[in-house]
Every structure is written in structure tokens, then in C-alpha cells.
Amino acid sequence: MPATFTRHPVEIERKDTGIGGKPPLDRRPTGGGGGDDNWDNRPNGRRGPRELLSRYRLGVLFALAGDLMFFVALVSAFFVRQSAGHFDARENYVSDWHALAVPPILWINTAVLILSSLTMEVARRQLFREIDVMDEWLGLGRPAVKRAAPWMIATFILGSLFLAGQWIAWEQLVQQGFYYNSPDPSSHFFYLITGVHGLHLVLGIFALAAALGAMFVLRRIELRQIAVDCTAWYWHTMGLFWIFLFALLAFFQ
Amino acid sequence: MKLFTTQHRRLGVLYLLLSLAAVAIGTLLSLVMRIHRVWPDTPLPIIGLLKPEDYLALVTMHGTLMIFFVLTIAPQIGFASLVLPEQIGARSMAFPRLNAAAFWIAVTALLVLLTAFFVPKGAPIGGWTSYPPLSAIPAAGPGEGAGMDFWLVSIGLFCLSSWLAAVNILATILGERRAGMTWSRLPMTVWAWLVTSILTLLAFAVLLAAIVLLISDRHFGSSFFVPAGDLINGRIVGRGDGSPLLWLHLFWFFGHPEVYIAVLPGMGLATSLFANFGRRRVRGYPVMAAMLIAIGFLGLIVWGHHMFVSGMNPYAGTAFALTTMAIAVPSTVEVLGWLTMLWGGGLRFPTPMLFALGFLSFFIAGGLTGPILAQPALDSYLHNTFFVVAHFHMVMAMAGTFSLFAGIYYWFPLMTGRLMNETLGKLHFWLSIIGAWGTFFPMHFSGLAGEPRHYDRLTGPATSFSGIIANERGITSAALFLAAAQLIFLWNIFRSARRGRPAPPNPWQATTLEWAPEPPTRRIERGPYEYEIAVNEMIFTPQWESASKQE
Numbered sequence: 102m103p104a105t106f107t108r109h110p111v112e113i114e115r116k117d118t119g120i121g122g123k124p125p126l127d128r129r130p131t132g133g134g135g136g137d138d139n140w141d142n143r144p145n146g147r148r149g150p151r152e153l154l155s156r157y158r159l160g161v162l163f164a165l166a167g168d169l170m171f172f173v174a175l176v177s178a179f180f181v182r183q184s185a186g187h188f189d190a191r192e193n194y195v196s197d198w199h200a201l202a203v204p205p206i207l208w209i210n211t212a213v214l215i216l217s218s219l220t221m222e223v224a225r226r227q228l229f230r231e232i233d234v235m236d237e238w239l240g241l242g243r244p245a246v247k248r249a250a251p252w253m254i255a256t257f258i259l260g261s262l263f264l265a266g267q268w269i270a271w272e273q274l275v276q277q278g279f280y281y282n283s284p285d286p287s288s289h290f291f292y293l294i295t296g297v298h299g300l301h302l303v304l305g306i307f308a309l310a311a312a313l314g315a316m317f318v319l320r321r322i323e324l325r326q327i328a329v330d331c332t333a334w335y336w337h338t339m340g341l342f343w344i345f346l347f348a349l350l351a352f353f354q
Numbered sequence: 355m356k357l358f359t360t361q362h363r364r365l366g367v368l369y370l371l372l373s374l375a376a377v378a379i380g381t382l383l384s385l386v387m388r389i390h391r392v393w394p395d396t397p398l399p400i401i402g403l404l405k406p407e408d409y410l411a412l413v414t415m416h417g418t419l420m421i422f423f424v425l426t427i428a429p430q431i432g433f434a435s436l437v438l439p440e441q442i443g444a445r446s447m448a449f450p451r452l453n454a455a456a457f458w459i460a461v462t463a464l465l466v467l468l469t470a471f472f473v474p475k476g477a478p479i480g481g482w483t484s485y486p487p488l489s490a491i492p493a494a495g496p497g498e499g500a501g502m503d504f505w506l507v508s509i510g511l512f513c514l515s516s517w518l519a520a521v522n523i524l525a526t527i528l529g530e531r532r533a534g535m536t537w538s539r540l541p542m543t544v545w546a547w548l549v550t551s552i553l554t555l556l557a558f559a560v561l562l563a564a565i566v567l568l569i570s571d572r573h574f575g576s577s578f579f580v581p582a583g584d585l586i587n588g589r590i591v592g593r594g595d596g597s598p599l600l601w602l603h604l605f606w607f608f609g610h611p612e613v614y615i616a617v618l619p620g621m622g623l624a625t626s627l628f629a630n631f632g633r634r635r636v637r638g639y640p641v642m643a644a645m646l647i648a649i650g651f652l653g654l655i656v657w658g659h660h661m662f663v664s665g666m667n668p669y670a671g672t673a674f675a676l677t678t679m680a681i682a683v684p685s686t687v688e689v690l691g692w693l694t695m696l697w698g699g700g701l702r703f704p705t706p707m708l709f710a711l712g713f714l715s716f717f718i719a720g721g722l723t724g725p726i727l728a729q730p731a732l733d734s735y736l737h738n739t740f741f742v743v744a745h746f747h748m749v750m751a752m753a754g755t756f757s758l759f760a761g762i763y764y765w766f767p768l769m770t771g772r773l774m775n776e777t778l779g780k781l782h783f784w785l786s787i788i789g790a791w792g793t794f795f796p797m798h799f800s801g802l803a804g805e806p807r808h809y810d811r812l813t814g815p816a817t818s819f820s821g822i823i824a825n826e827r828g829i830t831s832a833a834l835f836l837a838a839a840q841l842i843f844l845w846n847i848f849r850s851a852r853r854g855r856p857a858p859p860n861p862w863q864a865t866t867l868e869w870a871p872e873p874p875t876r877r878i879e880r881g882p883y884e885y886e887i888a889v890n891e892m893i894f895t896p897q898w899e900s901a902s903k904q905e
Contacts, residue, residue, distance in 0.1 A: 156448050156529045163521040167555040174563035174604055178578065181603070185595045187582050197582075197594045282575025286594055289576035297566070 154327050161331045165338050168301070172342055175294060176349060182286050183353075200354035201287040203347075204273040210266035211347050217259030218340040224252035225333040228316075228326045237322055246316045249329065253313045256336070260306050267299050287354060294346050301339050308332045360450035365457055366436030367769050369427055370762070372461060376423035377755075379468070381837050383416040388830040392823065394811040407496045409810035410479035414497075415471070417482030418505065422512050423464055425616035425754045430554070431456065431519035433619060433761050434547045437768065438523065440868035441541050443532025443878060448525035452518055459515035467508035473500040481808070483605055486579035486598045487586075490571045494586050503572070506565050513562040520554035523547050534878035538639065539897065541866045541882040545643045546622030549650035553611040556654065561608035564601060571596070602664055606657035613750050614653040617717070618646060620757025621688060624710045627760060628695045629883040630864050631707035633894065636883045642691050645684040652681045662730045663737045671730045678728035685721055689714070700887055704862070705779030709760035712787050713753050720749025723798070738808075741801025747794045759786070759843070766847075767861050768868060772854030778846040782839060789836025796829050865896045874898040 186196035227233070227249035236244050271292070279285065281292045308331075315328040359365060389396075390404045390412075397403045404412075435453060439446050447453050470477045478501045480489040492499040527548050531540075567578045577594035579601045584592035629636050636642060658666060658674030692714060701707070723745040727733050736742060759782075766774045803822050805812065812819040812826065860869040866882055867874060879901035886893040 156525060159525040159529050160449060160452075160521055163524045163555060164517070167517050167521070167559040170556050170559035171563050174560040174607075175567075178563070178567060178600055178604065181597060181600045182578060185597045185600075187595050197577075284577070284594055286577060286596075289570070289578065293567075293570060293576070 151323075153323055154330060157327045157331050158334070161334050165335065168338075169342075172297075172346065175290075175297065176346075179290050179294070179349065179353075182290070185286075197284065198287055199285050201279065201285070201291055201350075202354075203291070203351045204270040206266055206270050206273065207347060207351070210263050210270070211343065213259050213266060214263045214340050214343055217256045217263065218337050220252045220255040220259060221333045221336045224249040224256060225329055227252065228322075228329050234322055245322075246325065250313065250316065253309060253316070253329070257306065257309050257313070260302060260309065260336075264299060264302055264306070267295055270295070291350055294350060298339070298343055298346055301342075305332070305336050305339055308335060358454070360454045362435045362439050362447045362450060362453060363437075363768065365453050366432055366434075368457055369432035369435055369460075372457070372464065373424045373428035373432060373758075376419045376427075376464060380416050380419035380424065381840070383412045383419070385833060385837055387412045387416065388833045390810065391812065392827050392830045394813070404810070406810040407479050408476070410481070410808065411477040411497050411501075413808065414479055414481050414484075414505075415467075415477050418467060418509070420751065421482055421612065421616070422509065423460070423467075424758075425750065426512075426516060426612065427460060428758050429617075429619035429754065429761070430547065430550050430615060431516070431523065433543070433623075433765070434519075434523050436765055437868040438526060438544065438547060439530065440870070440873075441544055441866055442527065442530060442535050443867050443874055444526060444530035445873070447522050448530055449522050452522050456515045456518035456522065459511055459518070463508045463511035463515060466504055466511065470497075470501040470504035470508070473504060475499055476501055478502040478505045483609065484568070484601075485605075486568065486571070486596075486601050487581060487584045487592075490568060490579050490596075491584070491586055491591055492572060493591070503569075506569055506572075510562060510565045510569075513558040513565070516554050516558050517562075520551040520558075523551040524555070527551075532874065532878055536878075539878055539881050540643075541622070542625040542636065542639075542642060542646075543619060543622035545646050546618040549646050550615045550618050553615050553650055553653065557608040557611040557615070560604055564604035564608070567604075568601065599661075599664060599666060602661050602666075603657070606660045607654075609660065610657040611650075611653045613746075614650055616750055616754045617757075618650065620713055620754055620760075621646065621717075623757055623761050623764075624692060624713050625695075626866065626883075627706055627710040627764065628692055629885060630862055631702045631704065631710075632695055633700060633702075633885045633887055633892070634695060634883075635881075635885060636691075637694055638691055639881075639883070641687065645687045645691075648684040649681060649688075652677060652684065656681060659728055659733070662733045668730065675728050675730055679725055682721075682725055689718060689721075704763075705774070705776060705783055706760045706764035706862075708780065708783040709756050709763060712783065712790075713756040713760060715787070716748050716753040716756060716790070719795075720745060720747075720753060724749065736801060738806055739801035740797045740805045740807060743807055744794050744797035744801055747797070752790045752794060756786075756790075759783075762847075764862065765868070766850065766854075767857035770851045770854065771857055772850055773857045773861060774850040774854060775846050778842055782842045782846065785839035785842065786836060789832050789839050792832030793829055793836050796825050796832075800825050800829070860896070863892050863894060865894055867897050870896065870898040876900060 183198050184196070186194050186198075189195050228245050230245060230248075233245035233248070236242070274288070274291070279288045279291070281289065312328040312332040316325050319325045319328065357368075359368075386398065386401065386404070387409065389398065390409060394404070401408075431453075435447065438444075475496045477497050478484065478489070479495050479497045480502065484502070484505065488494045489498060489502055492502065527540075527544060567576075570576045571579050575593070577592070577596040579598050580592050580594070580596040581598060582592045582595050583590055625636055625642060656674055656678045658670055659678045662671050662674075696711075723741070727736060727742060727745055763774055763779055766772070800822050803819070803825075805819055805822055805826075812823060859871045862869070865880070865884055867878075874897075877900075878897055880895055880897045880899060882897060884895040884897075
């Protein structure tokens with residue numbers, strides 16, 4: 102909030118206590134006897150300027166831990182299904198699994214997603230630069246927001262490019278004759294894993310858009326930091342998940 | 355009462371009311387099943403004559419309602435919403451609006467589930483475990499079409515709801531404790547919620563993945579679970595080498611931790627109640643807390659004992675048998691811990707204490723059949739009999755329900771400012787414990803005699819179990835008796851909520867923070883169970899007192 106020069110009502114009311122008289126206890130400039138800072142009634146939890154931030158980070162951490170288990174379950178299903186099969190008439194164990202060659206565009210998509218994680222990280226760090234935070238406290242505008250917004254928009258664009266690239270990969274597979282419901286289980290898994298991960302990224306894109314809006318709407322620096330920070334950790338995690346999922350789809354067929 | 359609230363205590367009451375609705379419906383379904391078992395040819399009012407598939411639909415919906423909407427919601431997020439923030443000295447849950455969102459998702463899930471009764475061909479018949487290929491092919495049976503879809507959507511929503519609830523509980527316990535509320539000063543219930551929430555995160559995410567795969571099999575032509583050559587109505591519907599065992603692994607990886615999600619909060623509550631009504635400290639507090647964690651951890655690696663007769667590799671079965679029997683160790687430590695707490699005189703027996711002791715009786719009796727079923731050799735005979743039904747109704751359903759009753763009688767003053775009627779409470783307890791033992795204990799004998807699960811009738815051209823019909827009649831009478839006893843409880847709740855005796859502050863002379871007359875304003879400097887034994891005198895130091903207080 103910019104510094105203002107209007108006189109505070111308390112100051113107007115302050116009575117002159119006479120020469121040598123001490124001001125009343127609660128109006129001493131040094132804080133005096135204290136007792137009115139509501140210290141006993143302060144909110145619970147961890148103390149410090151980042152209390153709220155760490156609460157939201159904890160929430161995101163646990164939510165993502167659950168999400169990790171979701172993907173772990175899919176990956177373990179992948180390996181189980183891969184080894185499934187039946188005995189044919191000659192007692193040979195045959196599997197219906199045929200390795201799927203992933204469309205090469207996935208390499209480009211992966212690079213785009215890693216790049217988007219980098220831009221996201223730059224945006225996130227802008228909001229925590231102490232000089233910018235101090236500037237804002239001193240009423241010198243919102244330098245952090247101005248600096249972070251382009252990087253957020255870049256992340257948004259790169260994220261959308263990744264999703265478009267995934268769509269193109271699907272199109273290419275369809276042209277090769279691999280549908281979701283084609284009899285090959287590797288095809289099911291490819292569509293399912295990329296689809297579920299894509300759904301997570303769509304949510305991430307919404308979160309990015311919301312964080313971008315929140316940067317301009319929210320008045321408290323802390324809340325803006327939370328919006329961007331949580332989105333960033335979600336985004337990084339989805340990037341990390343994708344690297345593992347891509348490695349699974351590309352090299353463990 | 356305001357319905358759309360983010361206030362944690364009100365949400366706790368709403369969660370409990372949701373569970374109450376679910377338990378009422380689930381109990382009615384079980385009564386219909388019990389009556390049908392002994393009088394299969396008698397038309398029932400409204401429903402008429404029950405077809406075999408109707409019986410299976412009742413089994414499915416009874417299990418689903420009870421396990422998800424009663425035993426998952428009420429002990430974990432229900433009680434945690436009610437008292438967790440106060441117990442750790444916080445103002446509210448870490449994310450109050452998330453708590454409300456999770457509640458309304460759970461309500462939606464319940465409504466979606468109940469809709470399954472009213473779609474064409476009715477509710478699903480695959481059991482609460484929904485094994486494929488029965489559940490994967492809509493044509494496989496009545497109710498496996500639209501009814502099964504509603505079931506899957508409902509449980510998918512439920513996974514989401516309990517996931518959000520667990521995130522909230524964990525963030526609250528880890529981030530919102532008042533200064534001085536160290537790990538060794540947490541009430542045992544908080545430890546239990548911590549463990550169950552971690553289990554929820556790990557287990558429900560896997561169930562959600564399994565549900566996604568199953569929906570894909572049903573509607574999008576994949577073959578994760580449908581085996582090759584799956585024959586339905588003379589037509590081969592199998593599309594590839596899908597593996598029904600895969601569903602079993604994924605499902606039971608959720609399903610077994612689920613048991614501990616249901617029963618661990620009851621164990622934590624029992625510890626608190628034994629300390630309070632015995633007026634003594636919890637001996638070996640760190641060990642009791644560590645054993646809760648050990649049970650939670652072991653609970654994650656024993657899921658295969660549900661699959662001994664499924665065609666799983668017998669060597670894997672041996673490994674799962676070992677881990678399963680290992681769970682007996684921490685469970686026994688807990689039980690011995692409780693028994694040492696109960697040793698000696700001076701116990702008080704108000705209704706919550708009675709129900710906590712009832713919990714203990716079921717936990718021990720149901721737990722003892724656990725190591726029996728953990729032997730693959732014994733399980734291959736017992737698995738498809740009523741012995742298993744008896745086992746899990748004792749150790750999960752009844753132990754869980756009795757701890758729920760204990761919690762409701764104990765925390766009722768926090769919900770309404772009034773005490774529940776003691777006389778009715780004690781009557782409710784004695785009738786319930788007689789009814790519950792009378793219902794579930796004789797099931798062991800039916801099971802040992804070979805009575806199969808999932809059969810809608812015991813007499814008929816092919817099977818003859820006429821020898822155990824008398825036992826079955828007894829079980830049905832006891833079940834009706836047990837259900838009737840719950841009417842006392844309902845009457846007691848609704849009457850005491852409006853006309854009950856106003857509760858004095860800290861009516862149970864408890865030490866934990868939810869009973870503090872006003873939110874504590876200073877550092878916590880006391881342990882959770884600072885009771886002393888004294889003759890004719892209450893000596894205890896609540897956690898909201900400072901350490902320097904002279905007695």
C-alpha cells in the first residue's frame with residue numbers, strides 16, 4: 102500500500118499530557134507496555150511471514166503424493182498387462198502385447214514441457230525476489246508481477262503447445278491404425294496414460310490462467326506468491342511425471 | 355443448522371449425519387437379506403419375492419454403503435472434522451472450504467450410489483469388490499449395466515472426496531498445531547488420523563486408477579481385465595489377454611488399508627477413553643503410537659491374503675501369509691497396552707466407556723480369527739464360507755461401529771451442548787452387545803459347517819444345508835434384535851439434542867484440548883493424558899493448564 106499522509110484519527114485525538122508527562126501506555130511510539138498487539142490471539146500454526154505459504158505447499162505436496170500413487174497404479178498395471186498372455190493349442194505361452202513405436206513428435210513435446218517448467222520456475226522466482234517485495238511495500242508499484250507475467254504467459258503457451266503436440270501424436274497413431282479400442286493392449290495404455298496425463302495438464306493450464314489472473318487481482322503479496330508457487334510445483338510435478346511416463350512408453354514396450 | 359458451512363465442527367456433524375443415513379439404509383438392506391435367508395419363499399412387503407440377483411444386489415449395496423459411507427467417512431473425516439482442530443489447539447482445519455467441498459462430493463457420491471437402485475435392471479450384483487469379468491461386461495448379469503456404471507461413478511467421486519479429506523487432515527496435523535503441541539503431546543486419536551490419512555492417500559488413489567481402467571474396459575473397448583475367451587450367454591466377449599487378477603491386486607491394495615482406515619481411529623479413541631475413564635496415564639505412549647504406525651505400514655503389504663483362492667501364485671500367497679501374521683504383533687501390543695490400562699480397579703463406566711470396552715471385545719474376538727484366515731491352507735476351505743463374513747463383521751464392522759458409538763456418546767456435548775441420556779445409553783449398549791455377539795458369533799459355526807457366501811438360499815435341489823437352518827434362524831432373530839436396539843439410540847440422539855441435560859464444561863473431566871472451556875491462549879506444556887489415580891478424588895491436569903501450576 103502506498104504511503105499516505107492523511108493524519109490517523111488516533112493522532113488527532115491524542116491529548117497533550119503536558120510538559121514532561123508520559124504518553125499513555127498504549128500510545129508510546131516504542132510499543133510501550135504492549136498487550137494490544139493481539140499476540141495471545143494470534144493465529145495458530147507455524148509462525149513467520151511464510152506461514153500461509155507453507156500451509157498451501159503442504160496441501161499441494163500431499164495431494165501430489167496421492168496423485169503419484171494414481172500413476173504408480175497405472176504403471177504397475179502396464180507391467181502386469183504386458184506379461185499377461187495365454188497358452189495356445191500347442192502349449193506355447195503367447196501374449197497379445199505388441200510393442201508400440203511411439204510417434205517421434207513425443208520427443209519434441211517432452212522438450213517443450215521441460216522448457217515450460219523452466220519458464221514456470223523463472224516466473225515463480227520473480228515473485229520471491231526480496232528487492233521487488235520491498236519495492237512493493239514502499240509503494241513503488243508491483244515490479245514482481247510485471248516481471249513474472251510474461252514468463253507465466255510463456256508457460257501457458259508452451260503448455261498449450263505440449264497438449265497440441267500430444268493431440269498430433271494421437272492423430273499420427275490413428276493414421277497408423279492404432280485406435281483406443283484396437284485389440285492391442287499397448288495401444289490402450291498409450292492412449293490412457295497420455296490421456297490421463299493430458300487431463301492433469303489441462304487442469305494445470307486452468308491453474309496457470311487462474312494464477313495469472315490472481316497476480317493482478319489479489320492485493321496481498323503473500324496470496325499472489327501462493328497462487329503462483331502452488332501452480333509452479335504442480336506444473337513441475339506433472340513435468341517430472343511425464344518424463345517417467347514417456348520413458349515407460351518409449352523404452353519399456 | 356446452516357447447511358452450507360465451512361465451520362469444521364458443523365461439518366463434522368454433517369459428515370456424521372451422512373453416515374447415519376447410510377448406516378440406516380445399509381442396516382435395512384441387511385435385514386432384508388437375513389429374512390430372505392431363513393424364509394426364502396415368503397414375499398416381503400413392498401419388495402415382494404426376492405430373486406437370486408436381488409439378493410446379490412442387496413449384498414453389494416449393503417457392503418458398499420457400510421464400508422465407504424459409514425466406516426470410512428465417520429471415524430476419519432467425520433470425527434476429525436469434529437474435534438481434530440481443537441485437539442491440536444488450532445482454530446480450524448487447514449483448508450475449511452476444501453473440507454466443505456469434500457463433504458458435498460461425498461453427498462453426491464451417496465446420491466449417485468442410491469440411484470443405482472432405480473435404474474433399469476437395478477443395482478449391481480458384483481459385490482462391493484466388483485470383480486471382473488462380471489463387472490466388466492454390462493451383459494454379464496442384471497444390474498451390471500447402468501447400475502454398475504452408477505456404482506463406479508459413485509466410488510470414483512468417493513475416492514476424490516476422501517483424497518481431499520486426507521490432504522486436509524494431514525495439512526492440519528502437520529502445519530496447524532499450537533506452539534508446544536509436540537508429537538509426544540498429541541492425543542492418540544490424532545496419531546490415528548495421521549496414519550489413516552496417509553493410508554487414504556496411498557490407497558484411494560490406486561482404487562481410482564482401477565476404476566478408470568474398469569470404466570475403460572466397459573465403455574471404450576480396452577481389455578485390461580477381460581480375459582481371453584470370456585463366455586457370456588454363449589457368446590465369446592473376451593478381446594485380449596486381460597487379467598481379472600490385475601483388478602484383484604489393485605482393488606485389494608486399496609481394500610486392505612481400507613480396513614485400517616476404518617478401525618485405527620477407533621483404536622486411538624479407545625486409548626483416550628480408557629485413560630479418561632480409568633483415570634490413568636497411557637503407559638508406553640510412544641510404543642502405542644509407534645504400533646499404530648506399524649499397523650498402517652504392514653497394512654499396505656498384506657493385500658494378497660484376500661486372494662489366496664484367486665489363482666494367484668502360491669509362493670506369493672506364502673509371502674502374504676507371513677506379512678499378515680506379522681500384523682498380529684503390533685495389534686497384540688495395542689491390546690496388551692489397553693489391558694494394562696484397564697488393570698486394577700477404579701474404572702468408571704459411563705456409556706462411552708462401555709462402548710469402548712465393547713470395541714475391545716470385538717477387536718480381540720475378530721482379531722483372533724485373523725491369523726486363522728491368514729493361513730492359505732485353512733483359507734482355501736474357509737474363504738467362500740460364512741466364517742469370513744463372521745470375521746470381518748466382528749473385527750471391522752462391529753469394532754468400528756462400537757467405537758463410533760463410543761465417540762458419539764463421548765463428544766455429543768461438543769455437538770449440541772447437551773449430554774446424551776445415560777440410562778438409555780446403557781440400555782442401548784447392553785442390548786447392542788448382546789445382539790451383535792448373537793448375530794456375528796454364530797456365523798463362525800455356519801461357516802465351519804460349510805455355509806457358502808453369496809448363496810441366496812440354503813435349501814434347494816442342489817444344495818442342502820438344512821442342518822444349519824436353526825443356527826441361521828437364531829442369527830436372523832439376533833440381527834432383528836440388534837437393529838431394533840438401534841431405535842433406542844436414534845430416539846436418544848434426537849431427544850437429547852433438544853431436551854438433554856445441559857452439559858457442564860468438561861463433563862468427562864478430560865485432559866485433551868477439545869474440552870478446554872475457551873481456546874487455549876498459551877503454549878501447550880502438558881501431555882495428553884495427565885491423570886492421577888486417587889481415592890474418591892479427581893486429580894488430573896488438562897493440557898490447557900500451564901506446566902508451572904501447583905496442585
